[in-house]
Amino acid sequence: KTIVFFEIDGYKQSDLNAFSKQAGLSAFTPQLTTDQPGDPGGETPMDLEVAHAIVPDAKLIVFDARGNAQTTAQAGTQTAAMYREVDRKYPGAVWSISLGLSCESLFAPADLVPMQDALAGAEKHGTSAFISAGDTGGLECKGGKDFGDPPSQDDVGLNALSTIPAITTVGGTTLSTDAHGNWIAETAWTEPVLSQGTSGGPSGIYKRPSYQQAPGMAQLDDNTARLTPDVAADADPDTGVAIVVDGEPQQGGGTSQAAPIWAGLAV
Numbered sequence: 001k002t003i004v005f006f007e008i009d010g011y012k013q014s015d016l017n018a019f020s021k022q023a024g025l026s027a028f029t030p031q032l033t034t035d036q037p038g039d040p041g042g043e044t045p046m047d048l049e050v051a052h053a054i055v056p057d058a059k060l061i062v063f064d065a066r067g068n069a070q071t072t073a074q075a076g077t078q079t080a081a082m083y084r085e086v087d088r089k090y091p092g093a094v095w096s097i098s099l100g101l102s103c104e105s106l107f108a109p110a111d112l113v114p115m116q117d118a119l120a121g122a123e124k125h126g127t128s129a130f131i132s133a134g135d136t137g138g139l140e141c142k143g144g145k146d147f148g149d150p151p152s153q154d155d156v157g158l159n160a161l162s163t164i165p166a167i168t169t170v171g172g173t174t175l176s177t178d179a180h181g182n183w184i185a186e187t188a189w190t191e192p193v194l195s196q197g198t199s200g201g202p203s204g205i206y207k208r209p210s211y212q213q214a215p216g217m218a219q220l221d222d223n224t225a226r227l228t229p230d231v232a233a234d235a236d237p238d239t240g241v242a243i244v245v246d247g248e249p250q251q252g253g254g255t256s257q258a259a260p261i262w263a264g265l266a267v
Contacts (some may be wrong), residue, residue, distance in 0.1 A: 001058040001267050002093040003051050004086050005030075005260070006065035009041030011048060012246070019049045019244040028052050030060040033089070037064040042245045046252045047096055047260040049243045054264030061090060065099060072111045072160075075101050079161070080114035083122060092126030096263035097167075098256035100134060100159035103141035107160045109205050119166035130262045132255035133171040133229040134159045134199030137190060151195055162228055163203040169228040170262050172198035172235025172255045189236045198255060200229045233258035 013029065020027045030048055037044070048060055063086055069075035079101065086095070101107075119129055134140045141157030162169040172189040190197035202225035208217075212227055234240060237253030244250065 001055060002061060002090055003055075003058055003260075003263050003267060004061040004063055004090055004093045004095050005044065005047050005051075006063050006082065006086075006095065006097045006099055007037045007044045007047070008064075008066050008099065009038045009044050010036035011045040011062075012040050015040075015045045015244045015247065016048060016052075018247065019045075020052070022242070022244060022249070023049075023053055025052060025056050028056070028060065030062045033061065033063045035064070037062065037066055040246070042250075043098060043256055045245050046241075046243050046257060047098060050241050050252065050257055051096065051260045051264040053241070054261065055267045058264070058267050061093070072102065072107045076107070076111040076114050080118040083115065083118035087118070087122035087125060087127065091122075094263045094266050095122075095127060095129040096260045097129065097131040097161070098254075098259050099131075099161065100140070101161050102159075103157045104160040104163050105141060105157050105204055107205070112160060112164060112205065115161070116164050116166050119164060123166060128263075128266045129167045130170050130259045130266070131159075131162050131167050132259040133162055133169050135172070135196055135235070135254045135256075136199055137192060137195055137197035138199045138201050139195055140199050142195075156201070158199065158201055158203060158228060162199075163206055163226060165206055165209040165226055168230045168262070169200070170255055170258045171200050171229030171232035172258050173232050174236040175234040175239040177239075186232075186234070188232075198229065198232065198235060200227075202227055229255075231262060233261040
């Protein structure tokens, strides 16, 4: 029972201890592949705490996923190398990835081939890999001189990492429960006024994989592109998980919360 988290920021052990106490769970200490990825932030503690709540007896590995790629081809090669290293060290582990490279349309198909091959190789050893879909409501290509500019059609797109067929992309929902925490309903998480919400849509590079082909699928659209996300979980910051970051109780959110939820369920 091992989950590997690909991270670019660090965490405070004191936050993990406070979360365990708050949630009535056993204390836990993740294993680092090297030094902590970076300065303590909010992403890594959220990932670790969410997964620990679901599967408290799992071994949690924090892998330093920082890179220095200057081109899309280098980004694909470096990411594939990280995947192969983790596969070699922890064969059969579940992966939780809440990172993105860039807009898919900026990549040539050949740039993504090394990552697809590395993921397929890891899955032959029993790995299941989950990646967050993004939190821009499908505007993963948002750019321009001012990020605050109103969105345009040019901003519509997907995170390149999330479209690879060998990975399971996790979208976000808004979760409704009763006063006792029992499930009532879920809807897609969307906040169009803020250009936030679960990302997803058709890939501009990959054809529809066999696992997305069924009689009902033909009625969804008029193309044969790989569709994302594949699955979803609670990602709305208003309905997120109670976590501890920087010594303070906080509420998680984003598809970065949804990915470790699925990783925990898959262990």
